[in-house]
Structure formats: structure tokens, C-alpha cells
Amino acid sequence: MASPSTRSRLLGHALSAWTVAVLAVLWLPLVVIIVLSVAENAATILPFTGVTLAHYQATLQDGALLGSVANSATIATLASVLATAVGVPASVALVRYDVPLSNAFRVAVVLPMVVPGVVLGIGVLISIRTLPGITPGFVPTVLTHAVYGLPFVVLLVSARLAAVDDTLADAARDLGASPLVAFRDVTLPAIAPAVASGFLFAWVRSFEEFVRAYFVSGTTDVLTTEMYALLAYGTAPKLNVIATLVLFVLAVVLAVAMTAGDVVSAVTAGE
Amino acid sequence: MSPRQPDASDADAPADTTSDAGHPHSTVGRRSFLAATGAAASATTLAGCLGGTTGTPTINVLTWEHYARDDVAAAVEDAVDATVNVTKSISSEKMFAGWQAGKDQQFDIAIPNNNYVPKFAAAGLAAPVPVSDLDSYPAIYDFFKNAMDTQLAVDGTPYGVPIRFGYYGYGYDSRAVPDHDPSWSVLFDGIDGVDLSSAVALYDNHFKAMSAAALHLGFRDAFDGDRITLSESQLGAVTDALIDQKQSLLSGYIAGDASFVKGITKGDFHVGHTGRMNVTNMRADGTDWIEMATPTEGALSWFEAAVVSTQTDHPDLAWEVVNEYIAPETGATLAREGHAPSVNPETTAHLSERRTELYGAIDPARLADMIPSKAVANEDAWRAAWERVKTA
Amino acid sequence: MGDTDSVLGRLVGSPRARLAALLAPSGGLLVALLFAPLSFMVAVSFARVSDASRIIWHPTAANYTALVDATPFWSTPFVTSLLLSVGIAAATTVVCLVAAYPVAYALARRDRGRRVVFFLVLLPFFTMYLVRVYSWYLLFGDGGVLNDIATVLGVGPVDAFGFGVPAIVVGLAHAQFPYMLLTLYAGIEAVDFDVLEAARDLGASRRAVFRDVLLPLTLPNVVAGSLFVFVPAFGSFVAPRFLSGSTVLLVGQLIAGRIDSFNIASASAAATVVVVLIAAAFGVAARYTDASAGGDH
DSSP states (O other), X not given: OOOHHHXXXXXXXXXXXXXXXXXXXXXHHHHHHHHHHTBSSTTOXXXXXXXXXXXXXXXXXXHHHHXXXXXXXXXXXHHHHHHHHHHHHHHHHHHHSOOTTXXXXXXXXXXXXXXXXXXXXXXXXXXXXXXXXXXXXHHHHHHHHHHHHHHHXXXXXXXXXHHSOTXXXXXXXXXXXXHHHHIIIIIHHHHHHHHHXXXXXXXXXXXXXXXXXXXXXXXXXXXXXXXXXXXXXXXXXXXXXXXHHHHHHHXXXXXXXXXXXXXXXXXXXXX | XXXXXXXXXXXXXXXXXXOOTTSOOHXXXXXXXXXXXXXXXXXXXXXXXXXXXXXXXXXXXXXXXXXXXXXXXXXXXXXXXXXXXXXXXXXXXXXHHHIIIIITTTOSEEOOBGGGHHHHXXXXXXXXXXXXXXXXXXXXXXXXXXXXXXXXXXXXXXXXXXXXXXXXXXXXXXTXXXXXXXXXXXXXXXXXXXXXXXXXXXXSOHHHHHHHHHHHTTOGGGGSSSSBOOOHHHHHHHHHHHHHHHHTTEEEEEOSXXXXXXXXXXXXXXXXXXXXXXXXXXXXXXXXXXXXXXXXXXXXXXXEEEEEBTTOSOHHHHHHHHHHHXXXXXXXXXXXXXXXXXSOGGGGGGSOHHHHHHHSOOOHHHHHHSEEOOOBTTHHHHHHHHHHHHHO | OOGGGOSGGXXXXXXXXXXXXXXXXXXXXXXXXXXXXXXXXXXXXXXXEOTTSOEEOOOOOHHHHGGGOSSSGGGSHHHHHHHHHHHHHHHHHHHHHHHHHHHHHHHHHOOTTHHHHHHHHHHHHHSOHHHHHHHHHHHSSTTSHHHHHHHHTTSOOOGGGSSSHHHHHHHHHHHHHHHHHHHHHHHHHTSOHHHHHHHHHTTOOHHHHIIIIIHHHHHHHHHHHHHHHHHHHHTOOHHHHHHTTTOOOOHXXXXXXXXXXXXXXXXXXXXXXXXXXXXXXXHHHHHHHHHHHXXXX
């Protein structure tokens, strides 16, 4: 029979091993893609025939694909700016005020996260098809993605607001600062990491969102619909390359974000 | 890019080798001259954009990738006084949806699959074909002339010009599957003495998959007439055959040509439903183990047909470009790039013997055997049956 | 909390007006792009669609009865796909929960390496979902990397490594895992571990402490995390297609397929049922988490 301390050490090792195993599974597909992006035979890993940068060259020369990346980035930026712009005031209202039906509003704000993308996508699609003068395309995609990003902003920002002591803002106003100045100089800096995290989440969610875009983007080609076409009807090499490039860009952004602000606590403070 | 003729007025006497003796370009040339000068005169802003160096108008084409290849674009531009700008599309549906959403303003030509031409026409997007102006029309197979008058026509007026064609059969990995009599039944009953369990792929498309099953079951009659018509009991038999197949031989359903190539190369399946063009492409790329089978029960054929936008500023020039796609030499270039035969048998004069065998001429008698893709009579029932197969 | 506490609040006159100014933009967005489209969808589900894809506003329940129009009623494609979706989403949730709980516990209890682990968890989360699905497509399948490796190791092609439900569950679990992990971490981190130590000192076994103390304390997070995994998995569309060789039809795919075939009314009816079921699940879960959340914070 092992002693209690041995058992607790064993348990610790088991937890470490489990964590490593889970991380390995999380990373397995990414490693496959990174390897394939430089593999001569981009269809599958075995047999491995050699290393090449030809797929990168072909991808960077594909104007349509790069155009769709630009479209996606534009849509993600506009959608997350909009989500942040409407989400921060809503968070302030929910946390700082006794809002009538605040629970109902809180649930409503979270709904875009839990209504399946297929359902929301077709709901928006059949609505705009029926309305005169609106067609699926750029603007509907931005708006649909803004709604999709809203819960991330509100959850992160209101959690932060709840944790921030607002007596400082009161003090600032007592000292004669206007409400807007007090908000800008006192409250906003305090919640800035959460606002930034919310924006980042909303941006990434939009950038990688497929199903809603599939239904409402119309003839605006976004990266995910283009990738879906490549997946179903096209060639794999470019998919691997785009994925690897996106991975590296996001790795840098995330590393910077995690160093600059406490993304983890912002993300996990939601509960 | 290709060396272009410096002056539109030279069109009557083409400077390069694209003029082949049998086909006078004079009519076309004069028209394009008028179109080109007309465009230059009327569109001063356009001339400004072009820096005033040339009056060559641009013809925008929305179609499949092969048309965007440098050799194809160069061949067309050598023959026609236009800059041809090809935008790639991956499906006829996308082309149609795009034009419906206003891209008919942006594009002069679209080249979807045959069954989409009536949709373009019905939506008022496609202009009637000026048949007598198309120099290469007389040379195309009678089969396709007939198609222009029937399935590409609305009230007797044709709206599309056939360009290339092909048919669906199945391809197989000859390393895993021995020689056999080509039959749709291979996909449903397998081959005696060969283990094909979980080794068969079918198109993930109710129309193509159910048609294959119907031909396997011997319902060839259903494909005669204007529409494909399966009776309720035939539909039930087709559903059962597909469900049986799903539980025994099927590896999976594949979205399209690329999925076929990925899957059979990866080894997920050894026999797969596909178009002939796809297999010839693989062979041309050096895959020597891939074989194409044309089932004896009949094969569904497809063809692409060009439509010209009712909104185009250069209708004559656009039809000239369409004509060029089926002209002997440019048609041959297109066949070479896309590995699909042209509707114009004269293209074979410009293809090597090996290439002719692969994707050149085809015995017209064989064309008559093929089943042209056409609409299904009871579409809803087919889709409902397909849902039952998918959820079985 | 009084409204005088608010900074922005003083911008406008009455508290009611201030609230309106703060909530109107997000409320408007939600109404325009969530409630209105969903309401319209529900309305369409009670209408008919003509052959020319025009909506005919003539109230009918036919689109709903068609969903269960078979004997037995659960043999219709809709119900079959609904049940399969529930099964796959439940399996995905269990996989995520089992994989994530120990990791969340380890992260909450140890400072060493926490940042790195979070980085390694979040990065795949931020990589495009479509790409991850594609990667699992390469790994699974009769000719996939996993089976290649199994064959090299001499254990032969493994059925579970082929396309099908196991592959879908793995692909979906991979996609939703971080939601579960982050939610569980937030809950475990907030637990006062002195209480657990005390229970241990009093002779409770590890299992008993987990079952009687830790699990109840973190139950709201377990429920919330499960919902964040279950719901997207339930409505998934891309993963089932590519990871089953298109041989299964989940309810999201069925709805999308009906839209593609211009069967708008029948797609709307199916989608409405899905929304109602998810709302019901949330109602039950919310009641449960609220009731037990009291001692948590």
C-alpha cells in the first residue's frame, strides 16, 4: 500500500500526463496541417515524398483566395467593432443599473451563441430574401457576425465590470470630472483588457465563422466559404497553406495579447 | 500574355497562325471592328482607364477554371479583338446565383452546365443565340445542334451554345480492382471474388446517385422523354438499393471531382462515381493506376453551354468569343487544358493521336447512347428518398 | 447598486432614458438580426411555399405533421436525424467533460506552466474550425493517417479510425473543448481548497471529497460548459459531412439540405423544433445552475 504522499504525487503525475495527452490530441491536427503545407504530396502524410514551398507560392498567387481573406478580415473588423460598440454600453447597463427584466436581457444577449448557426443563417436568409431591396452579401454578413460576436463582448466586459470597484469613478465625478471623462479616464482603463479580449474573440469568431456566412454572404466570397469550396470541390494544398499562415498570425496576436493583458482571467472570469 | 493584334482594323487579315484555311474570319472580323471602335468612341471613360493606348474592349467571362488557363485565354485573344478576362467559378449554381444578384452587369459570358441554361433564360439573364453568326456552329455534332433546339431553348429559341462535354461513369484503382465488365452493378453488388466492402464512393448528390442506382436496376426507360421519371415503386427500389449499398459496399459520398481524387488517392475507396474528364485529368497528371469504366447500362452525359448576358455592352464581341471556344484550334487548346472533348469534332485535327483517343473525337453513335442530363419529373419525391437514404 | 453610480448614466436625463440609450443599440441589433429573423422563420413554418418558391400565407400545420409522418413516427428522416444529433452531441459533451475536468483541475491548482498551457489550448481554439475539420478528415478514413500508422504498427486497419460517428465526435470535441475547459477552470479556481483539505483531514477519501464537495461546488460550471459544447455540436453542419463521408445526416444538415432544395417552409418547421428544444434545454439548465450557483461566488 502506497503512503498518502506517494499517492498524492502519483495523482499529480497522472494529472500532468493527462494534460500533456489532451494537449497532444488538441495539437495533432494542427501539426498534420503544418507538415502538409510544406509537403510535396499534400494529400496525405504517408508516404512523405519531400519538402517544397510550391504550395505557398501557388497560394500567394491566388488572387481570388487572397481577396476572400481580405473580405473576411474586413467583415471581422467591422463586425467586432460593431459588437464592441453596442456590447460595452449594454454591459454597463446590465452591471451598473437595476435593469428591469435584466435577466431576460442577459439571456437574450447570450442567445446568438446558442442558436445553431444553421438556424440563424437560414432565418436571416429567408427574411432578407423576402424583404425588398436587401440581398445576401457584405452588409448582412457584417451584421450577422456582429450579433454572433455580441455575447463574447458582453460576457467578458460585464464580468470585468462586476469585479471593478466603481467608487473611483464616483470620486472622479465628485472632483468635478464630467461623466464621460470619468468613464474614459477611470472605468475604461480598468475594463480595457476585457474590452480588448471581447473584441479579439468577436473578431476571431467572425473570421472563422462558416455556416452563417454560407447562407447570408451571397456573392461576397469570404475565406470560410472559399475554404469550404476547396474542401468539397477543390484542391487541398492551398487549404493547408492558408491554415498554417492564419495559425502563425493568430499565434503572434495571441502571444502579444496574453503578455499585454490578462486574457486568461478575462476569458475565464465570465462564470 | 499573348501578342495581341495592334489594331482592330487588322482583324480581316489575322496576323498569326490562328487563322485556319477552312474558316474565313471575315464576317466576324468586321463585326468586331465595329464593336471595338464603337466601344472606344462611346466609352471615353473606359479609354481613360486604359490610358488611351488601345480601344480593345474587355470581355468578362464567368466559368470553370480551365478557361482561365493562359493558353486558352491567349488562343481566344489571338483570334478575337478583345481582352478576355476569366473569373473562375466552382459551380453552375454559383454562376447563376451571382448573375441573379447583379453580376450579369459585370460579366458578358457565363458557361454553366447545360441544365442551367433554361434557368438563365427564364430569369431574363441570357440573350438569344444568333446562330447564323456563329461560324463554328455548322461543324458541331448534330447531337448538340439538336440539344440547342430542345433543352437549351425556350419557346424554340436557343439561349446557350454547347462548348465541351463528358459523361459520368466510375473510376477505379486498378491496383485493387481487377479488369471487369463495366457495369453500374459493380457499385452496388461488387465484383465476384473481390472484397469491395466499404470501398465504393458515390456522388453526394441525389440526382447523380439515384440515377446510377436506377440504371443499375435496369430502369433505363425512365430516362427517355423530356424528363426523368421514376414511378413510385421504382423510386422505392432505388432507395432500397442505395440503403443496401450504404450498409455494405459504401465508403462514403463525395462532393465532386476533387473529393474523388483526394479519396481514391488517399485510399479511402477504390471504386468511385466520377466524370470521365476527372479520370483523364488524373492520368494526364501521371496517375497510371486509375481506370475509367463506362457502364453498359448507359451513362449520364453533361455538357457546358455558354450564355451571353442581356446586359453586355459588346454582344457581338461576346458571341465571337463564344464562337472561338468551339473553333477548331482554340477548341483543341481548351480540350487539351481541360481534358474534356469539344463539341466540335474538327478540333481533333489539332490534337495528337494519343490526346484524340483520350479526349478528342467520340463516335457519334456513342453520344446517342448517352443520357443527357435533364430535369427530374418528381423532384420532391427524389429529395425525400435521398433523405431516407442519408438517415438510414 | 444605484443609478447615480453610473458615469454614462448622467449623460441623459431620467434613469429610464439612460438605460434606453445604453441598451437600445444592442437591443436593436438583437431584434433586427435575431428575433425578427427567427420570428419570420416560425411564421414561414406555418405557411406554404409554391412551386415558384413564393411563400403563401395560408396557415397550416402540414410542415410539422410531415416531420413525423411515418409509422412509427420516429422513423422519419427528421426524427432519425434529430435523435442521432442528440446522441452525437451528448457523446461529444461527455468526451469534453472527461478530457477537460482533470486539466482544469491541474491548471487551477498549479501556477507552474499555466500560461503556456492556456496558450497551447487557446491557439487551436483560434485556428479555423474548417481547417481543423479538414485535418481530422486526413487523419481518419480507411486511407487516413491513423490507419496508416495502425497498419505500420501491425494492428491493421481499425474500424473506429474509419469515417463515421466516432470521427465526428472527435472532430466536434476538438472544436468545442476550450469552451468546456475555460468554463470548468473558472469554477474550480473559485473553489476554496481549504474546505477540501479540511474534509481530507477529517478522513474523507479523495473520491468522497470529489463527489461530495468539489463536484457539487463546480456543478454550475459543468452544466454551463456542457451547454456550450452540446448546443453547437447538436447543430453542427461541417464536421458530420466531412468526417462521415457524408453518410450521416444530422439535423443541421437536414435543414440546410431543405433550404438548398428551396423547401423553405419545411426547413423552417424543422428549425423551429430545434430552437424550441434548445430553449427548453436552456430553461432547465438555467433553473438548475441558478438554484445551485448561490454558494459559488
